Amino acid sequence: MSEPAFDLTGKTIWIAGHRGMVGSAIVRRLENEPCTIVHCGDNRVDLRRQDETEDFLAQNKPDAVIVAAARVGGILANDTYPADFIYDNLAISTNVIEAAHRFNVGKLVLLGSSCIYPRLAAQPMREDALLTGPLEPTNEWYAIAKIAGIKLCQAYRRQHGSDFISCMPTNLYGPGDNFDLESSHVIPALMRKIHDAAGNAKETVEIWGTGTPRREFLHVDDMADAVVFLLRNYSGENHLNVGTGHDISIADLATTIAEVVGFTGQFTFDTSKPDGTPQKLLDVSRLTELGWSAKTNLKQGLAQTYQWFSNRSESDLRL
Numbered sequence: 001m002s003e004p005a006f007d008l009t010g011k012t013i014w015i016a017g018h019r020g021m022v023g024s025a026i027v028r029r030l031e032n033e034p035c036t037i038v039h040c041g042d043n044r045v046d047l048r049r050q051d052e053t054e055d056f057l058a059q060n061k062p063d064a065v066i067v068a069a070a071r072v073g074g075i076l077a078n079d080t081y082p083a084d085f086i087y088d089n090l091a092i093s094t095n096v097i098e099a100a101h102r103f104n105v106g107k108l109v110l111l112g113s114s115c116i117y118p119r120l121a122a123q124p125m126r127e128d129a130l131l132t133g134p135l136e137p138t139n140e141w142y143a144i145a146k147i148a149g150i151k152l153c154q155a156y157r158r159q160h161g162s163d164f165i166s167c168m169p170t171n172l173y174g175p176g177d178n179f180d181l182e183s184s185h186v187i188p189a190l191m192r193k194i195h196d197a198a199g200n201a202k203e204t205v206e207i208w209g210t211g212t213p214r215r216e217f218l219h220v221d222d223m224a225d226a227v228v229f230l231l232r233n234y235s236g237e238n239h240l241n242v243g244t245g246h247d248i249s250i251a252d253l254a255t256t257i258a259e260v261v262g263f264t265g266q267f268t269f270d271t272s273k274p275d276g277t278p279q280k281l282l283d284v285s286r287l288t289e290l291g292w293s294a295k296t297n298l299k300q301g302l303a304q305t306y307q308w309f310s311n312r313s314e315s316d317l318r319l
Helices: 021-030 048-062 075-080 082-102 137-160 186-199 220-233 250-262 283-291 298-315
Strands: 010-015 036-038 064-067 106-109 165-168 171-173 202-210 217-219 238-242 266-270
Touching: 010 021, 010 048, 010 298, 021 220, 048 082, 064 082, 064 220, 075 082, 075 137, 082 106, 082 137, 082 165, 106 220, 137 165, 165 220, 171 186, 171 220, 171 298, 186 202, 186 250, 186 298, 202 250, 217 220, 217 298, 220 238, 220 283, 238 283, 250 266, 250 298
Parallel strands: 010 036, 010 064, 064 106, 106 165, 165 238, 171 217, 202 266
Antiparallel strands: none
């Protein structure tokens, strides 16, 4: 696919959500490029508030915006705080995209999530599976907000000619992840549980659900590299999947994490807890055809993530 290139040389780029796992990875990646990185610094801007968002854009006048800001969490968090998940994510997308248009931003990349696809979508999930069936009930609030973000980008392209694009990463993990058991995703939750069990000489670790659901995982540094690639090379209305094209069962994932941590005990499965979608695997052929593919092996990425977590957990009592 031949698309116009967006040259980063001399550009000013705002990463919305630079403090999060994804945003901080994008900052690290862009530090290697001949551009100026803009973020909120120590002055927090509430992206749910239109006036604060527009004031920040007016003051900084970025050439490009990467929307990595979002309220995120696992099944428990989504189920407990549905209003927060739909309101916060709708407000962030709406305010940032409108402000980017209003202040003539040359390029915008919106990051979504693979949960936008129907619960029982054919696997691997192609981009055109969007809106073809019911969503997974355990995270539909977040998914609806992310779908709205995709449609906002498409609408601004059609009505205003804005070069706004969106990409849908699969499940992400890596340094900077959230290891709070009440709100974390599956990899940090399992890693923390297994780490604690190993440290306390426990013989078993309980896992929610049956362990049979299959998930795809992408290291956050690979995601950041994909974002920069798309910022440079893609300008199209259709959103693009970003993943590895490979999945693993939750049970096998737990076993792999146990190998990394050094836990030799057993796993039990609480089948009274929800499994979520049976399988989530992205079809990444469109991105592959453009010339990008993931580089980080899952076990190597887990080992790197565990090293980051271990160093942090020794000195940060909030974990």
